[in-house]
Amino acid sequence: MMASPIEGQARPIRLADIAKAAGVSHGTASNVFSRPEVVRAEVRERVKAVAEAMGYAGPDPKGRLLRAGKVNAIGVGTTEPLSYFFEDPFARVMMAGISEACDATGAGIALVSAANQEKLAWNIQSALVDGFILFCIEGGSRLVELTRERRLPFVALELGFHDETISAIGVDNIAGGRLAARHLAELGHRRFAVLSLTLGEDRTGFVTPEMVRSAVYTGTRDRLAGYFEELSRFGVDTTKIPIFETENEEKSTRAGLEAIFAGGELPTAILAMSDRMAMIAIEWLTARGLKVPQDVSVVGFDGVPDGALCDPPLTTIAQPITEIGRRAARMILDHDGTVRRETMGVELVVRASTGPAPKG
Amino acid sequence: MMASPIEGQARPIRLADIAKAAGVSHGTASNVFSRPEVVRAEVRERVKAVAEAMGYAGPDPKGRLLRAGKVNAIGVGTTEPLSYFFEDPFARVMMAGISEACDATGAGIALVSAANQEKLAWNIQSALVDGFILFCIEGGSRLVELTRERRLPFVALELGFHDETISAIGVDNIAGGRLAARHLAELGHRRFAVLSLTLGEDRTGFVTPEMVRSAVYTGTRDRLAGYFEELSRFGVDTTKIPIFETENEEKSTRAGLEAIFAGGELPTAILAMSDRMAMIAIEWLTARGLKVPQDVSVVGFDGVPDGALCDPPLTTIAQPITEIGRRAARMILDHDGTVRRETMGVELVVRASTGPAPKG
DNA sequence: CATTTTTTTTGGATCGATTCAAATTTCTGC
DNA sequence: GCAGAAATTTGAATCGATCCAAAAAAAATG
Numbered sequence: 159m160m161a162s163p164i165e166g167q168a169r170p171i172r173l174a175d176i177a178k179a180a181g182v183s184h185g186t187a188s189n190v191f192s193r194p195e196v197v198r199a200e201v202r203e204r205v206k207a208v209a210e211a212m213g214y215a216g217p218d219p220k221g222r223l224l225r226a227g228k229v230n231a232i233g234v235g236t237t238e239p240l241s242y243f244f245e246d247p248f249a250r251v252m253m254a255g256i257s258e259a260c261d262a263t264g265a266g267i268a269l270v271s272a273a274n275q276e277k278l279a280w281n282i283q284s285a286l287v288d289g290f291i292l293f294c295i296e297g298g299s300r301l302v303e304l305t306r307e308r309r310l311p312f313v314a315l316e317l318g319f320h321d322e323t324i325s326a327i328g329v330d331n332i333a334g335g336r337l338a339a340r341h342l343a344e345l346g347h348r349r350f351a352v353l354s355l356t357l358g359e360d361r362t363g364f365v366t367p368e369m370v371r372s373a374v375y376t377g378t379r380d381r382l383a384g385y386f387e388e389l390s391r392f393g394v395d396t397t398k399i400p401i402f403e404t405e406n407e408e409k410s411t412r413a414g415l416e417a418i419f420a421g422g423e424l425p426t427a428i429l430a431m432s433d434r435m436a437m438i439a440i441e442w443l444t445a446r447g448l449k450v451p452q453d454v455s456v457v458g459f460d461g462v463p464d465g466a467l468c469d470p471p472l473t474t475i476a477q478p479i480t481e482i483g484r485r486a487a488r489m490i491l492d493h494d495g496t497v498r499r500e501t502m503g504v505e506l507v508v509r510a511s512t513g514p515a516p517k518g
Numbered sequence: 519m520m521a522s523p524i525e526g527q528a529r530p531i532r533l534a535d536i537a538k539a540a541g542v543s544h545g546t547a548s549n550v551f552s553r554p555e556v557v558r559a560e561v562r563e564r565v566k567a568v569a570e571a572m573g574y575a576g577p578d579p580k581g582r583l584l585r586a587g588k589v590n591a592i593g594v595g596t597t598e599p600l601s602y603f604f605e606d607p608f609a610r611v612m613m614a615g616i617s618e619a620c621d622a623t624g625a626g627i628a629l630v631s632a633a634n635q636e637k638l639a640w641n642i643q644s645a646l647v648d649g650f651i652l653f654c655i656e657g658g659s660r661l662v663e664l665t666r667e668r669r670l671p672f673v674a675l676e677l678g679f680h681d682e683t684i685s686a687i688g689v690d691n692i693a694g695g696r697l698a699a700r701h702l703a704e705l706g707h708r709r710f711a712v713l714s715l716t717l718g719e720d721r722t723g724f725v726t727p728e729m730v731r732s733a734v735y736t737g738t739r740d741r742l743a744g745y746f747e748e749l750s751r752f753g754v755d756t757t758k759i760p761i762f763e764t765e766n767e768e769k770s771t772r773a774g775l776e777a778i779f780a781g782g783e784l785p786t787a788i789l790a791m792s793d794r795m796a797m798i799a800i801e802w803l804t805a806r807g808l809k810v811p812q813d814v815s816v817v818g819f820d821g822v823p824d825g826a827l828c829d830p831p832l833t834t835i836a837q838p839i840t841e842i843g844r845r846a847a848r849m850i851l852d853h854d855g856t857v858r859r860e861t862m863g864v865e866l867v868v869r870a871s872t873g874p875a876p877k878g
Numbered sequence: 879c880a881t882t883t884t885t886t887t888t889g890g891a892t893c894g895a896t897t898c899a900a901a902t903t904t905c906t907g908c
Numbered sequence: 909g910c911a912g913a914a915a916t917t918t919g920a921a922t923c924g925a926t927c928c929a930a931a932a933a934a935a936a937t938g
Contacts, residue, residue, distance in 0.1 A: 170669070172924060183888045188926060198886060198934095215669040219644040221924025224584050224893045229646070231628065240617035240627060243604070250604040257600035261633045266641065267600060268591065269617075269627045277624050284579040285626065286589070286646045309530070309575040467827075532894060543918045548896060558904095558916060581894025584923045 180208040231266035233287035237297035247462035255483020289490035311493040318375035334504040335384020343392040346515035347427035433458035451513030471509035540568040591626035593647035597657035607822035615843020649850035671853040678735035694864040695744020703752040706875035711785035793818035811873030831869035
């Protein structure tokens with residue numbers, strides 16, 4: 159047996175090397191780093207000196223990890239690309255909440271995502287985490303299935319569909335819908351249009367009542383139900399309200415607005431199921447010469463910070479996003495094996511995108 | 519020896535359990551999952567069936583990791599709290615670039631930070647990553663030292679000081695300074711004030727020429743040098759230009775503006791070393807009844823997206839932030855053991871916060 | 879100084895996989 | 909039916925630490 163031929167690319171120094179060089183057992187060497195108080199001061203210093211001299215990088219977490227069994231990190235997963243976490247306003251606030259809880263306990267955050275489906279599966283399988291928080295905005299069911307296979311605790315956020323077997327944190331969508339609708343109705347509005355999130359399949363366009371009934375996404379359905387329940391109470395014929403399903407992005411939302419304002423009785427108020435759509439709507443209306451809120455009122459949903467900054471500032475149904483993030487993280491961190499479901503309240507934040515219905 | 523007394527809380531199933539149950543060696547069992555093509559179809563299906571029946575979660579990455587030696591994830595570290603990554607505009611754009619490179623190679627991202635100094639050390643020591651990207655905005659030297667001990671590749675970003683031994687990506691601060699100064703000088707401005715990033719110690723307030731000379735932070739010093747070189751060329755007496763050192767946040771920046779506009783010859787142009795300060799300045803000036811750019815011009819530094827959205831849109835020196843992020847990630851991902859230093863170019867982005875110097 | 883108590887140190891077992899040379903089985907061709 | 913080639917399977921070794929019961933050394937007690 160000979161030493162590695164090239165000095166330069168020697169393999170990294172292991173704890174066992176230090177132990178041998180210092181003339182102590184590997185148990186003692188380990189203690190020097192992980193429980194220094196149990197080893198005699200003299201020995202401790204000697205070992206440390208040897209480690210220093212040999213350029214030891216400290217106990218390798220890879221080794222420790224296997225023994226410890228716990229990673230002390232939580233994975234946050236989504237089907238969107240990784241940049242989603244840094245670009246999407248909703249995700250960012252959520253992450254701030256998650257970060258807060260992680261900072262407090264010293265846990266790390268690993269971002270899990272992937273460019274394509276195969277990689278996603280692999281990344282979930284190989285993520286070094288103790289549990290997952292899932293952003294189920296899109297492709298939620300696949301994300302959930304993949305994660306379930308890891309048999310680690312996980313919490314679903316913004317889970318569109320209903321599944322009692324998984325932990326989830328959501329908001330009271332019906333109440334949110336009602337709040338938004340009542341606000342507009344009380345301002346005198348009677349002609350509405352809805353900019354809806356997806357109901358099921360990947361499609362965009364106007365939605366029929368049957369489609370609503372058979373909707374897979376209960377979140378969307380509930381918001382709609384909330385809108386309509388409340389509007390009915392004000393005597394509005396909800397069957398006449400146009401509902402346009404978008405993909406919650408610019409193109410399909412604009413298409414929806416075009417369609418809604420194409421003719422017939424124009425709405426004086428728009429119920430948007432996300433702040434994103436609401437803000438796109440405001441921009442579109444303004445560009446079209448319609449004043450918000452004088453001509454058309456717009457109310458959003460989510461309560462992202464950007465809403466306060468747009469012009470006019472957005473009236474919206476605010477979710478306690480940061481708190482949801484905090485709780486989700488805590489659920490993973492102090493997981494006790496039970497399935498937990500929490501429904502958070504929402505609140506109406508009145509800013510300047512809504513006003514009295516125009517006369518006549 | 520007896521089976522675990524309580525059925526419910528059995529320890530997780532290991533690959534070895536599957537192997538035994540299926541009557542194959544653990545080598546074969548391992549192959550079923552990691553190299554299915556080498557095992558006979560019949561055996562493969564049998565093992566898979568057993569695994570399924572026993573509720574095996576798939577090969578545990580903790581085990582694989584130790585053997586493989588490579589984590590396939592990069593750590594992004596800072597001394598700021600974790601939420602910094604999701605809230606700071608500059609960091610966000612940088613992260614988007616890093617994400618892009620990681621997405622492309624399937625690498626994961628682990629966020630490393632800490633509430634306090636001890637935890638930071640621990641978190642860096644125990645991060646499961648193949649290398650680090652360091653945001654050295656503040657407390658950079660400590661962050662670098664801590665990371666150096668891990669003996670893993672790392673790249674420093676926004677490294678304030680000069681150290682040839684570490685890989686870093688930065689921008690040409692002198693050129694940036696000159697670009698900003700020339701732009702203003704060409705618009706006819708002759709009376710300036712500088713809102714400066716920190717030069718060394720943690721202090722705020724006006725800065726003397728000696729302090730500039732002995733500055734630790736070469737980034738700050740270089741921007742300043744760029745400003746002054748160019749202004750001298752236009753015949754401006756740079757010794758009279760007030761330089762106010764802030765902590766790049768609201769309070770100290772406002773204090774700086776108060777001090778600068780407290781009396782004497784008021785500046786017609788402000789050179790801010792960050793977009794953050796520039797935007798705070800615009801707000802402050804506007805609130806004070808001074809019109810930007812009619813009364814006072816403001817030019818920032820960084821080129822964060824928010825700058826385009828503020829009112830008036832900010833003229834600034836744009837760094838290729840996303841590209842820096844991409845390169846940093848790539849440096850870690852295809853690390854070859856060499857120390858790499860890159861200096862990226864910057865460009866002047868003229869928007870509406872600068873205009874001709876007011877007459878008289 | 880012998881005994882008991884306390885503090886340190888030791889070294890084997892373990893965490894959960896992957897790897898690879900060698901052994902075994904199956905397949906080919908004649 | 910058999911030799912040789914090809915395809916599978918085996919099982920010991922390894923990755924880098926931590927844990928812990930038992931042994932050894934040091935300190936305290938009578």
